[in-house]
Amino acid sequence: MAFQVQMSVLDNSDGSAELIIGNTKVIASVSGPIEPKQRQELPNQASLEIIIRPAKGLSTTREKLLEDKLRALLQSIIIRYKYPRQLISIVVQFLVTDEDPKFTANELNAAINCCYFALIDADIALYSSFASVVSCITENKLIQNPTGKELSQSDSHHVVCFNIQEGKADKILLLESQGEFVQEELFNLLSESVSNAEELHTLQRKYLKEKIDQDYIWK
Amino acid sequence: MSRSIEISENQRKFLLESLKHGFRLTDRPFDHVRDISLYLSPTEYGYVEVSWGKTKLACRVTATVTTPYEDRPFEGIFTINSEISTMASMRFDTSRSNEEILIARIIEKAVRRSNSLDLESLCIIAGEKVWEITVDLNYLNYDGNFIDVGCFAVMLALHHFKKPDISINGNSIVVHDINERQPVPLSILHIPICLTYSFYNLTDKESNIKGEDADEICLLDADLLEELNRDGSLVITLNKNRELIQLSKNGGLPISAQQFLELTFKSMKTIDQLTDLIKTKIKEHEELRYKTENFKLLEASADR
Amino acid sequence: MADLIVPGDKLPIEDPSTVKTTIGPGVYKMPTTHNLIPCSSGVITVETKNSNQLVYIESNNKRYIPHTNDFVIGVVTGVVGESYKVQLQDFSSPVLLGFMAFPNATKKNRPNLKIGSAVYARVLQDIPEIEAELECIDPTTGKEGGFGLLDESGYIFDVELNFARELLFNPKTVFLQLLSTKCQFEIAIGINGKIWIKCGEGLKEKTSDSMETDEEDPATNIKDLRTTLAAANFLIKCQHITQDKLKAELTNAFKGI
Numbered sequence: 001m002a003f004q005v006q007m008s009v010l011d012n013s014d015g016s017a018e019l020i021i022g023n024t025k026v027i028a029s030v031s032g033p034i035e036p037k038q039r040q041e042l043p044n045q046a047s048l049e050i051i052i053r054p055a056k057g058l059s060t061t062r063e064k065l066l067e068d069k070l071r072a073l074l075q076s077i078i079i080r081y082k083y084p085r086q087l088i089s090i091v092v093q094f095l096v097t098d099e100d101p102k103f104t105a106n107e108l109n110a111a112i113n114c115c116y117f118a119l120i121d122a123d124i125a126l127y128s129s130f131a132s133v134v135s136c137i138t139e140n141k142l143i144q145n146p147t148g149k150e151l152s153q154s155d156s157h158h159v160v161c162f163n164i165q166e167g168k169a170d171k172i173l174l175l176e177s178q179g180e181f182v183q184e185e186l187f188n189l190l191s192e193s194v195s196n197a198e199e200l201h202t203l204q205r206k207y208l209k210e211k212i213d214q215d216y217i218w219k
Numbered sequence: 220m221s222r223s224i225e226i227s228e229n230q231r232k233f234l235l236e237s238l239k240h241g242f243r244l245t246d247r248p249f250d251h252v253r254d255i256s257l258y259l260s261p262t263e264y265g266y267v268e269v270s271w272g273k274t275k276l277a278c279r280v281t282a283t284v285t286t287p288y289e290d291r292p293f294e295g296i297f298t299i300n301s302e303i304s305t306m307a308s309m310r311f312d313t314s315r316s317n318e319e320i321l322i323a324r325i326i327e328k329a330v331r332r333s334n335s336l337d338l339e340s341l342c343i344i345a346g347e348k349v350w351e352i353t354v355d356l357n358y359l360n361y362d363g364n365f366i367d368v369g370c371f372a373v374m375l376a377l378h379h380f381k382k383p384d385i386s387i388n389g390n391s392i393v394v395h396d397i398n399e400r401q402p403v404p405l406s407i408l409h410i411p412i413c414l415t416y417s418f419y420n421l422t423d424k425e426s427n428i429k430g431e432d433a434d435e436i437c438l439l440d441a442d443l444l445e446e447l448n449r450d451g452s453l454v455i456t457l458n459k460n461r462e463l464i465q466l467s468k469n470g471g472l473p474i475s476a477q478q479f480l481e482l483t484f485k486s487m488k489t490i491d492q493l494t495d496l497i498k499t500k501i502k503e504h505e506e507l508r509y510k511t512e513n514f515k516l517l518e519a520s521a522d523r
Numbered sequence: 524m525a526d527l528i529v530p531g532d533k534l535p536i537e538d539p540s541t542v543k544t545t546i547g548p549g550v551y552k553m554p555t556t557h558n559l560i561p562c563s564s565g566v567i568t569v570e571t572k573n574s575n576q577l578v579y580i581e582s583n584n585k586r587y588i589p590h591t592n593d594f595v596i597g598v599v600t601g602v603v604g605e606s607y608k609v610q611l612q613d614f615s616s617p618v619l620l621g622f623m624a625f626p627n628a629t630k631k632n633r634p635n636l637k638i639g640s641a642v643y644a645r646v647l648q649d650i651p652e653i654e655a656e657l658e659c660i661d662p663t664t665g666k667e668g669g670f671g672l673l674d675e676s677g678y679i680f681d682v683e684l685n686f687a688r689e690l691l692f693n694p695k696t697v698f699l700q701l702l703s704t705k706c707q708f709e710i711a712i713g714i715n716g717k718i719w720i721k722c723g724e725g726l727k728e729k730t731s732d733s734m735e736t737d738e739e740d741p742a743t744n745i746k747d748l749r750t751t752l753a754a755a756n757f758l759i760k761c762q763h764i765t766q767d768k769l770k771a772e773l774t775n776a777f778k779g780i
Binding site for chain 3: 014015031032033034035043044079081082083084085086120121122123125126127128129163164165166167170204205208209211212215216217218219
């Protein structure tokens with residue numbers, strides 16, 4: 001399954017990343033810590049401004065819902081107490097998507113993984129690394145990283161994001177499930193996803209090492 | 220409190236002094252456009268990414284079947300969405316700032332109102348079903364000149380796009396999947412290209428009667444620093460047939476009518492260059508697709 | 524030690540409760556548990572000296588966060604009360620430079636800074652909850668010490684923060700040594716990623732009341748201007764190439780001058 005990351009792609013952003021995962025292509029930009037607007041300011045933490053823009057058409061409540069889920073995740077993983085009265089602005093733009101608009105699983109998964117690289121590129125303090133995995137269950141069979149077609153034929157689909165401590169998936173930061181499934185299927189999915197997330201983390205380390213080599217190419 | 224980019228006096232003075240001596244900070248000639256890099260999606264018709272120097276944007280064209288407007292039953296619907304997010308630059312953080320509205324309006328006038336896309340060709344069943352073509356412009360990075368790059372990207376994407384083939388059975392229509400039947404390109408009547416000129420008044424005096432010593436400096440395709448320090452700008456939209464599509468000069472430094480006509484004539488060289496670039500790129504892409512997707516096997520005609 | 528560390532990894536240090544530990548950028552001390560965790564991704568350095576250990580993570584970024592004793596270049600954007608409002612980077616929170624934070628400043632003897640002027644200053648105070656403060660006095664001598672207004676004949680440009688640190692803190696930096704073989708220059712490096720450089724006399728502005736002499740060759744007027752711009756372009760390009768290509772880049776940047 002295709003997985004490709006390019007970091008520092010945008011000049012004006014403090015951190016940016018372009019991620020191609022499966023058939024989904026997304027670009028995220030992070031700017032911060034910068035001056036917040038009056039209404040956004042929080043006295044002892046950073047405030048987050050998260051904007052998600054769809055691949056086709058204008059933003060609707062669908063994007064608002066995705067923003068909400070991403071916010072819940074990022075609010076707990078960014079060390080916000082390090083930047084009081086500042087703003088961290090995150091914009092996620094989907095460039096190519098693969099699923100029917102009534103599904104958001106592949107997009108949410110791509111957005112989370114892309115934000116990780118963009119946040120690292122911007123050098124925003126994080127409590128730990130994180131990696132997200134999307135899968136669906138069709139007739140008791142588990143499919144990891146489904147295509148849009150497989151997703152629409154599935155009985156249930158799930159996006160799960162783990163935080164990674166010392167290379168191992170530690171806690172679940174986000175779990176979005178839709179459809180019909182039984183407890184046994186869910187627990188099976190979670191344990192499969194753990195190994196998937198850890199593999200993803202190894203890939204993340206590879207890209208981060210490349211980035212460090214590129215940043216210090218002049219040394 | 221809208222965000223702004225602060226330019227030090229040092230940068231401003233260096234820019235103006237260099238212009239006075241005939242060169243830009245980036246050493247590009249005054250009437251040259253920046254290096255252009257294009258990406259056309261090999262899998263999806265109608266998705267392109269365009270970069271002029273560091274200004275980057277992505278453009279997508281989509282088509283759906285819908286009912287036409289009541290007062291125009293023979294025409295399809297064509298809309299261009301061009302919202303700028305803070306990804307392009309933090310200065311675009313208030314929605315619908317004046318600058319953003321201006322950019323959207325100029326691109327709309329240049330492409331939509333000039334009938335570059337033949338709306339009657341989008342009609343399927345008069346009064347009932349027509350194609351609605353939507354163009355989404357997503358600005359990714361701002362280094363000056365969104366208008367020219369935006370218009371160029373829209374025209375490139377429209378050329379790249381192909382709409383699904385349709386068969387009509389009485390009052391119902393069948394939309395064929397693009398893998399089932401070859402999709403159909405859009406009918407584009409002409410290719411409008413916008414060019415933005417920036418003006419600088421380098422002497423301290425401003426003359427009301429413009430004589431022969433017009434000492435305003437005129438740059439094509441300004442980057443961010445040049446754009447923030449300019450005294451006026453002019454957007455001219457022309458096509459290869461030497462037709463003037465639209466023109467926008469909103470206040471700013473006055474220029475003489477003579478200079479304006481000269482600029483219009485000089486623009487033709489760049490217009491030709493850019494129009495040819497679109498055509499060659501599309502042709503190259505078509506040939507590549509022909510080879511990689513083995514269209515030769517799908518052809519039902521015989522070589523003579 | 525050139526090892527990659529990412530957030531979530533364990534810091535390769537002795538237990539801080541047993542050994543006195545000093546932490547630098549990229550390491551965060553949890554306020555509740557007092558655990559040390561890495562919060563950036565980069566190359567970790569652990570140094571032990573006299574049973575003291577120092578740990579920090581070296582990483583690159585573009586957004587500068589003010590810290591006390593940093594030398595920075597700021598642009599004056601306004602006046603607030605008894606201070607100048609100074610911008611260290613686009614969209615960052617503005618910082619304050621008091622009128623009295625100059626050598627020999629009195630209530631009557633105000634410094635002469637206009638909007639758009641660039642200053643070289645030292646960060647005096649960096650409490651995160653309030654605005655940072657700058658001053659233009661050398662703390663050891665009480666005199667100017669190189670701080671103050673950076674005149675308009677020099678060019679200002681942006682670089683990434685790790686490169687700015689290299690130029691400022693490495694006295695034998697190869698980039699400036701190489702540049703000095705091509706031209707004489709005066710340089711001020713701000714740790715906020717801004718650099719001011721002047722080659723020769725930099726930008727000489729023709730004053731409107733000086734007589735225009737026809738004997739003056741316009742080409743020599745702008746030689747310093749062009750050299751300054753070439754030097755700036757060279758330093759910007761240096762950030763993205765390996766050291767073996769430096770000489771070629773230098774010749775390229777200065778061709779035609």
